[in-house]
Amino acid sequence: MSLTTPTVQAAAAAGPALPAQSAWSSIGLIARREISTRTRAKSWRVTTLIMVAVVVAGVLIAHFAGGLTQSFAVGFTPDVPAATVNAIEATAKAASVSMTASTPASQDAGQALLTSGDLDALVIPQTAGDAPSGAPSFEVVVKQTLDPSLQATFTALAQQDALDAQVTGLGGDPGTVAAAIHEANVQVTALEPEPTIDTSQIVVGLATVIVMYIALMMGSQFVAQGVVEEKSSRVVEILLATVRPTYLMAGKVLGIGVVVLIQMVATVGAAALAAHCTGVLDASAIHLGSMLVWSVAWFLVGFTIFALMLAALASLVSRQEEVGSVTMPALMLAMLPYMYTVTVLLHEPQAQLGKVMSFVPFFAPFLMPVRAAFNVVAPWEQPVALVIAVAFLPVLAWLAGRIYAGAVLRTGARIRLKDALRSA
Amino acid sequence: MAVLDVAGLTKAYGDLRALDGVSFRLEAGELFGFVGSNGAGKTTTMRIILGVLTADAGTVTWDGAPIDFAGRRRIGYMPEERGLYPKMRVGEQLEYLARLHGLDASAAVTASKRWAETLGIDARYADEVQQLSLGNQQRVQLAAALVHSPDLLVLDEPFSGLDPVAVDVMSGVLQERAAAGVPVIFSSHQLDLVERLCDRVGIIRDGKMVAQGTIADLRHTDTPQWMIDGPTGDGWLSSLPGVRLISQQGARTVVEYSNTDGNSGSSTSGEAAIGQTILRAALAAGPVTEFAPLRPSLTEIYRHEVSTTEESAAHQGNGDAR
Ligand SMILES: Nc1ncnc2c1ncn2[C@@H]1O[C@H](COP(=O)(O)OP(=O)(O)O)[C@@H](O)[C@H]1O
Ligand SMILES: [Mg+2]
Numbered sequence: 001m002s003l004t005t006p007t008v009q010a011a012a013a014a015g016p017a018l019p020a021q022s023a024w025s026s027i028g029l030i031a032r033r034e035i036s037t038r039t040r041a042k043s044w045r046v047t048t049l050i051m052v053a054v055v056v057a058g059v060l061i062a063h064f065a066g067g068l069t070q071s072f073a074v075g076f077t078p079d080v081p082a083a084t085v086n087a088i089e090a091t092a093k094a095a096s097v098s099m100t101a102s103t104p105a106s107q108d109a110g111q112a113l114l115t116s117g118d119l120d121a122l123v124i125p126q127t128a129g130d131a132p133s134g135a136p137s138f139e140v141v142v143k144q145t146l147d148p149s150l151q152a153t154f155t156a157l158a159q160q161d162a163l164d165a166q167v168t169g170l171g172g173d174p175g176t177v178a179a180a181i182h183e184a185n186v187q188v189t190a191l192e193p194e195p196t197i198d199t200s201q202i203v204v205g206l207a208t209v210i211v212m213y214i215a216l217m218m219g220s221q222f223v224a225q226g227v228v229e230e231k232s233s234r235v236v237e238i239l240l241a242t243v244r245p246t247y248l249m250a251g252k253v254l255g256i257g258v259v260v261l262i263q264m265v266a267t268v269g270a271a272a273l274a275a276h277c278t279g280v281l282d283a284s285a286i287h288l289g290s291m292l293v294w295s296v297a298w299f300l301v302g303f304t305i306f307a308l309m310l311a312a313l314a315s316l317v318s319r320q321e322e323v324g325s326v327t328m329p330a331l332m333l334a335m336l337p338y339m340y341t342v343t344v345l346l347h348e349p350q351a352q353l354g355k356v357m358s359f360v361p362f363f364a365p366f367l368m369p370v371r372a373a374f375n376v377v378a379p380w381e382q383p384v385a386l387v388i389a390v391a392f393l394p395v396l397a398w399l400a401g402r403i404y405a406g407a408v409l410r411t412g413a414r415i416r417l418k419d420a421l422r423s424a
Numbered sequence: 425m426a427v428l429d430v431a432g433l434t435k436a437y438g439d440l441r442a443l444d445g446v447s448f449r450l451e452a453g454e455l456f457g458f459v460g461s462n463g464a465g466k467t468t469t470m471r472i473i474l475g476v477l478t479a480d481a482g483t484v485t486w487d488g489a490p491i492d493f494a495g496r497r498r499i500g501y502m503p504e505e506r507g508l509y510p511k512m513r514v515g516e517q518l519e520y521l522a523r524l525h526g527l528d529a530s531a532a533v534t535a536s537k538r539w540a541e542t543l544g545i546d547a548r549y550a551d552e553v554q555q556l557s558l559g560n561q562q563r564v565q566l567a568a569a570l571v572h573s574p575d576l577l578v579l580d581e582p583f584s585g586l587d588p589v590a591v592d593v594m595s596g597v598l599q600e601r602a603a604a605g606v607p608v609i610f611s612s613h614q615l616d617l618v619e620r621l622c623d624r625v626g627i628i629r630d631g632k633m634v635a636q637g638t639i640a641d642l643r644h645t646d647t648p649q650w651m652i653d654g655p656t657g658d659g660w661l662s663s664l665p666g667v668r669l670i671s672q673q674g675a676r677t678v679v680e681y682s683n684t685d686g687n688s689g690s691s692t693s694g695e696a697a698i699g700q701t702i703l704r705a706a707l708a709a710g711p712v713t714e715f716a717p718l719r720p721s722l723t724e725i726y727r728h729e730v731s732t733t734e735e736s737a738a739h740q741g742n743g744d745a746r
Contacts, residue, residue, distance in 0.1 A: 022526070037511075234507030235508055235509055237501075238507055238521065239524070242496075
């Protein structure tokens with residue numbers, strides 16, 4: 001037995017490299033066990049498939065519903081003059097109203113399409129012979145109401161027709177007047193230009209905060225349940241006879257992080273791919289590529305923050321039933337930015353409170369990606385917020401490690417945070 | 425030189441002194457039985473050796489140096505509260521624990537299979553732990569303690585809840601490990617088993633070691649007794665100084681020797697010589713059909729130690745109160 005002494009001394013003489021290596025191999029083994037046992041579970045595979053299916057279905061529905069920017073189907077009966085059709089199309093285009101024109105065989109056929117919902121509006125030639133001069137050369141039939149943006153298009157054209165008729169009546173040239181009116185624009189200079197928001201930004205912003213919330217909550221709940229599983233099955237005692245508590249916690253957080261990242265990359269990747277193939281976001285102002293990269297960064301930071309908090313809190317209890325109540329305070333920290341996003345930020349992306357909160361480490365992972373979807377972040381904002389959050393991590397890791405180490409071997413009644421910190 | 429030297433361990437939980445100066449040594453290849461009533465401090469001592477609990481005072485020395493993290497990874501540990509991942513397969517679990525103890529992947533598989541076979545659980549290798557009976561889970565737990573070929577075994581009540589066959593398997597493994605030079609310390613309430621297996625025994629009471637030594641040492645007494653089935657009456661005893669009659673039932677006589685002058689009775693050879701003198705005196709008085717030294721069993725020693733320390737502890741308590 002005394003033969004082993006020189007080996008031990010040799011190992012000690014080799015310096016800190018040796019324990020560090022064994023630390024990483026322990027953490028690696030623990031993380032690998034988490035990854036293999038969790039990804040093998042049927043429940044995990046089914047959840048992943050469902051999430052992928054839901055987001056792809058969402059994108060496809062958006063696509064087949066005509067894209068996220070609204071487009072109108074307008075029918076023209078064959079007897080509407082081509083000039084009118086062209087004029088309507090040109091006016092719609094000038095007003096950024098997206099419309100597709102079709103020509104039903106007759107007015108009856110067109111009305112049938114209106115009733116079935118295939119057409120939003122049907123343009124027919126002017127019927128009343130006794131129309132005052134200057135009245136537009138067409139009429140519009142709808143099922144119930146005319147969409148305001150189409151209404152504006154038709155009205156603008158009708159007013160143009162009326163104006164032309166009056167100008168002609170006064171002996172002028174409608175073309176010259178039109179050109180002059182076109183020139184007469186008021187120059188507007190915005191001091192703080194408000195970026196235009198399209199529906200797709202709201203949808204992507206909402207989807208981002210939902211996916212981030214699900215990913216962070218699911219991942220950190222996995223960590224909390226894993227910690228308590230080891231505590232309640234008492235396997236933690238033989239594990240801690242081999243590895244340090246902080247390695248066990250680090251390996252668990254790392255392994256579960258990888259598992260959830262796989263799930264998120266699959267889900268978001270499927271959504272991005274579907275959006276790319278259908279072109280559903282092509283018209284929108286979102287920078288999808290950079291948003292995805294930043295979202296992954298925010299997921300990693302957010303997961304580390306919440307996983308460490310929940311690991312520490314969960315180590316205070318010994319039964320799965322108690323996990324919910326002990327982790328409640330941390331879950332509130334995720335609930336807050338989520339609720340704020342849904343109720344305020346999606347409608348008011350410029351909100352000052354949202355901007356300030358998006359620099360706070362707990363909130364940044366939720367708020368920054370949403371603000372990025374609205375293009376309201378200056379280029380420096382995300383890097384600075386990320387540096388703040390990353391700088392905060394060692395402090396959190398140290399605190400969480402202390403709580404975990406002080407509590408994880410004490411089974412039975414819930415341990416008070418103070419006692420866990422003291423006995424570490 | 426002792427492989428494991430536990431010295432002066434003290435541990436308090438609030439006002440409760442769970443350990444109060446526990447010391448013992450373990451030599452290479454020695455089977456050490458650790459006995460004591462519930463709450464005496466056995467589990468606390470073992471947890472401190474494993475480093476899952478820190479002592480308030482005292483040291484644990486391994487091969488002459490304070491035991492460190494690397495040294496503790498060389499221990500095979502079976503905690504009192506059994507713990508395995510319920511949903512992990514037996515084989516995977518053993519391989520995982522072997523790797524955490526530093527074995528490479530192929531060595532971990534080889535060792536896991538070997539121990540599963542030795543302990544008779546190889547048929548359940550691919551089953552989830554929770555599907556096994558408690559007895560078989562216990563075998564897995566022992567395999568988990570052995571899978572990395574530890575240099576020291578620390579087993580907390582390894583025999584509790586085992587059927588007689590499993591007890592034999594477990595005893596066989598412990599003896600085989602000890603014979604291979606691995607010191608083994610285990611706690612148990614099955615004193616007959618401890619008596620049969622162990623080279624040395626330590627008795628702990630209220631956090632203090634009250635007796636320790638080989639079974640023979642513990643059985644040794646300054647007032648040895650013999651049982652003689654032979655002459656009746658106590659007339660034949662009168663020629664024997666220091667020997668007195670303890671009891672007599674029919675032809676069955678129990679006598680006791682107590683040292684009155686020198687200390688010849690305190691050595692084993694002196695004790696044997698006195699026995700022979702008594703036997704000769706009995707034979708001179710009549711036929712003897714049975715003659716044997718009356719040695720206390722471990723159970724009797726244990727009862728004696730536990731009750732006397734209970735009294736002294738009570739006295740001490742009164743003293744402290746004043
Ligand atoms: N975590 C703990 N908190 C408070 N008291 C404890 C704790 N663990 C053990 N004890 C007390 O320490 C004493 C020794 O316990 P233990 O070492 O488990 O005894 P044994 O294993 O010999 O039955 C007992 O009185 C027990 O109640
Ligand atoms: Mg015990």
